[in-house]
Amino acid sequence: MAKKKVFIVSHAHWDREWYMGFEKHHMRLISLMDDLFYLFKHDPDFNSFHLDGQTIILDDYLAVRPEKREELEQYVREGKLKVGPFYILQDDFLISPETNVRNTQYGKKQASEWSQPVPLGYFPDTFGNMGQTAQMMQLSKLDTVAFGRGVTPTGLNNQVGQGKFDSTFSEMWWEGPDKSKVLGILFANWYSNGNEIPVDEDEAKVYWTKKLADAEKFASTPDLLFMNGVDHQPVQMDVTKAIKVANKLFPDYEFIHSNWPDYIKALKADLPKDLSTIEGELTSQATDGWYTLANTASSRVYLKQENTLTERTLENQVEPLLYLGGEATAENQDRLDFAWKMKLRNNPHDSICGCSVDPVHQRMMTRFHGAQQVAEVLSEHALTSFTNSLDTHNFPADSHPFVLINTSGAEKHEDTTVEVEIARAYFKDGAPQAQYDKMVELGKNLPELTVIDAVGEKIAAKITNPHARFNYDLPDRTFREPYMALYVDVDVAATLRPFGWQSFAVIEGAAALDAAVSIDGQTLRNARLAVTLEADGTVTVTDQATGHEYRDAVDFEDVGDMGNEYIFRQSADKLTFTAKDAALSDVAAVQTAAGAQLSYTLTYQLPSRAAASLDYEREAVIDITNRKSVRGSELQPLALHVTLTLAENSNKLAIHVTGDNQLKDHRLRALFNTDLTSETNDSESIFEVVARPNKVGKNWRNPTNPQHQQAFSTVHDDTRGVVVGNFGLNEYEVTPDGSQIAVTFLRCVGEMGDWGYFATPEAQCLGDFHADLSVAFTDGSEAEQLAAYQAARAAQIPVIFGQTGVHAGEKAPSNTYLDIEGDAFAVTATKMSQDHGLIVRGYNMTGESQPLTVLAAGKDAATLADFDGDAIAKPVNSELAPAEIRTYQFK
Structure with missing residues (x-):
């Protein structure tokens, strides 16, 4: 009988910044890399070290040890350091589809310049996994992924009651909404299941007896994976000695110090035919709901707003302008890459999720502003080139x-x-x-x-x-x-x-x-909607196309938050304040060029902070699920200044909210009454509009059910629909019956959470805040729903x-640079590539095939392509497949 193989992969899950500021983690990274260099020189049995799937670690090391570049390149080239395929380990849901793509492109490019990227989509600790992972990885020529969350392994002896997110083995097929499939490897016993392997024989016997049984319980093959390391873990200097001890004690196993490529090759050769297939998003839907970590989508909302602003600036301003202005040169591409990478450094999960200590997020704001400054320089030059090329000679000379x-x-x-x-x-x-x-x-x-x-x-x-x-x-x-x-x-x-x-x-x-748009007292009216601010501070909207009246169409809610940056926990007293509990004042309406605006102020009297018992619960590291604190008794005013804008003929109401928050331990949400009953809601996610159930699973214990969104979420049926848009507000929740959509725009907490007590006073988000939302009312038809989706996405793009001046030019004073026939195609990129010309990328917002024509300057694309720029053998004018991600390349 052949021996089972035990593949031991040395690694450290490297959060660049988290419970310490970046430079503190950075200094530990230097020590780790120095130790690795020592091992590479002195231990010939040490196979390699997995650099956590991210190439930025190479840049971080060279920033301190530039004299080590040649030696570093040697170890990467020799395969001692396994790098890529990503630039950073991102959070899937809190960054744009294009940011996800660029992260892979930059990582693969850097890894390929030095060696070969690890052929593995690596998502060890992502706070939920996007449903389009399979298609995105295939478009990046990656057919295998490893991940840590979202699926429960059951084992061969525990298959009774296997659910939608259960897998018999730690290996499975993962299928996307377009039916793409990749091999998924779940860290069933986490990515530290081979950490700190004992050298002492007695300790090793106990260690391996348990560890091997844990792995074999879920493994589908005789190839067992053990990850030797964990978060910021120094390399185990004597790991090869420990492996020799293991080989001596367990003769039926072959223990190998190895690497991901060798493990994947062996695994694929031994895979059985009866693997489970898991579909779509993996967001821990089948758990008790407390540790999905979805509330990181509302932690430090200001970060999410800056991230969205930076993405829209790079994706929808700089890149189109470089194309329009003829400024997409190699020199400007270098500048653009610099801005993108600066922005990407803010997108690891513990960074963009807002679940780190204050110094981390202070530095993030500097990076965001730096990326925006580079973008402004590029935009100004490209815009000047473009405006100078316009033919404006028909305007009056003095205009x-x-x-x-x-x-x-x-x-x-x-x-x-x-x-x-x-x-x-x-x-x-x-x-x-x-x-x-x-x-x-x-x-x-x-x-x-x-x-x-x-x-x-x-x-x-x-x-x-x-x-x-x-x-x-x-x-x-x-x-x-x-x-x-x-x-x-x-x-x-x-x-x-x-x-x-x-x-x-x-x-x-x-x-x-x-x-x-007419103004009648506190009512705005256009051809489609009548919007009335009621005396109790709520808003009523009548959709004159469907004849339906939406009472409480727009409301604002404040509750206590006894949680942390990872998890919302409402105060035990359940105190809740809505617009009806606030004083209404400063009502004013004005005509605008495109419609009208109605502004007003809601002044709440709210608890200034939580009761003092919360301080004890934090300092004693009492688990979120066991906290019993209530809101404090001292009240302070909080004023929300609200502006409603209604444009001519529009079915969408824009909402702008500002305020000065001086309160702690609370959460503010905008509430939208759908007046519908529905079992599901739809939301824009990463390269898909995903349908999610409103009701939770049988194991769910969390009183809330937070979800991630990009530009919009919606509840609809065949007769009506409500589409709520946002700018940088990534957390929403729908009631179990579908009657209400809530979007968080401020969440204030005082600690990081997770494995200890880390005070984060800046996470209380004291000071000025703002929020931009919208709500569109549709007739439920696919045409109006898709139009509302496109409008919500467009609202993020200024x-x-x-x-310019009055002059002749080669470009018409008015024109289009891209013409698309296909309402379901959501464009995510319009940019020039040095190697492939104009790139236009987008995705099908529906689960049905859709007709689509995309023209640039009146011409068809040369080819369809994958994320690497390589041609795909498919006609450029073929129908858009369900949930398809498509990239056009124009010469």
Whole structure:
């Protein structure tokens, strides 16, 4: 009988920053790498070390030990250090689909430059696994994944009652919504099941007797995997001696110090035919619900908002502008890569999840701002090149032309407020004070102004606030040029086609304002919706297309939170405050260029913090499930300033909320009444709109059921639908009957959680906060639902503004750069590639085949491609398959 093989893989799960600040973890990494270099030199039996699936560790080491580059490259090349395929170990759900793709692309590229990436999608500690993992890995030429959460192994002797998220073995097939399949390897006994192997024979006997039995209980083959390491674990220096002891004590097994590629090869050769198949998202749905860690989606919401802002800036501003402006050079690609990598350093799970100590998240904000600054530089240059190429010669010579660019996949007809320069006075022509006074005086005597389009037609606009301020030019090869300028604020109601631009100009004349949305007291009304602010602070919406009235359509709820950065736990008193408990004031309505706005303030009297007993529960590390604290008795005011915006003919109500939070230990959510009964809800996830059950499983004990979202969530049936959009608000919850959607926009806690007590005063999120949401009301049809999905995604993408002059140019004043026929195709990338030309990527938001045509400059793509840029043998105009992710390459 052949011996069973025991594959021992040395590794450390390397959170770059978590319960200590980055540099503290960084210094431990240097020590780990130094120890590895010693082992590589002095222990010929030490096979290799798995660098946790992330190549950024190489950069982190060289940042301190640059003189070790040649030696590091040697060990990677020789296979002593196993690297990739990812750049960082990301959180799946809290970053965009494109960020997930770029993480793999940067990781594979860096690993390939030094050696071969480990052929494994590696998700050891992701807080839930995305449903499209199988398709995404296949598009990255990875057919095997390893993960730690979401599936319960049952073993051959425990198959009774096997559920949807149970697998007989630790090996299984994982199938995505498009029916792609990959081999999944579950860390059934966690990714530390081979940690700290004893060298002492007596200890080793006890250790291996238990460990082998634990692994064999779930293994489908005689190939047993043991991960020798855990979070930030120093390498076991005597592991090869321990392996020799194991081989001596257990002659029926062959213990091998090995690596992932060798283990995968052996495993595939021995796989049985009766593996379980697991489908879709793996988010611990079949557990008691307490440790799904989904509440990390609402921890430190400000991080999620900055992340979304950075993603939208890179994906929907910089990359399209580099294409439009003809600035997608190799030199600018280097700059863009730099910005992307800076942003990606904020996306490991303990970083973007907001579940680390305060110094970690302070540094993250610096990185976000740095990435945004690089993006601004690239955008400004590309936008200037683009606006200079526009043909604006038909505008009056004394006009002030500007262009608006819509890089989203939905038509936009909304208020766009821009700052248009009317005149400037350079410092070289006069003293700064004199130039400033000149601009101020000019502003006092401005004639009435209006906005026209490229054919001379007036456009609805409000032009206000003439103001002077300092500004400057930075020419590429000459010295800076400071000046004072006169500006006006222009609120314009333009209709912008998807992936298109339109030119306008400010000229003298009476401004046009079309009152397409009426204001009647505290009611806004357009052709589709009537929106009324009630006396009790709630909002009623009537959909005039379906005739349905939604009472409590928009509400705001505050409850106590006795939890931590990982898990929400409501206070034991269950105290809950809604808009009906707040004082309503400051109600005002104004007409805008594209519609109307209704603003108001809700002032709550809320407990200032939790009762003092929570301090003890934190310091004593009492488990979340056993906490009994209530909210404190001292009350303080909390004012929510709310603005509702309704545009002409729109079925969507935009909601903007601001406030100054000085309270601790609480959670704020926006509540939306669907007035529907449903068993499921749909939400935008990573490259899919996923259907999730509203009701929890039989083992669930958590009173809440939080979920992740990207741009929207929805409840609908064949007659009506409610689609709630958001910007950087990744946590939502739907009631079991489907009657309400809740979106968290502020959660305030005072500790990190997990394995000890780590105080995080900044996680209380004291100070100013804001939230942007929307709610659309549909007739339930696929057409209106898809349109609302596209609109929610587009609402995250601001219109790009660029001012130009009156001049000839090779580009039309208004046009589209991408034309898509196919309502179900959600575009996630429009970018230039140095190797493959224009890249357009997106996904099918439905589970049905959909017709699709994608044209750039009126031409078909050259080919369809995978994430590596290699061609796929499929016609470019073929139907979009259910849940398909598709990448077009245009020459």
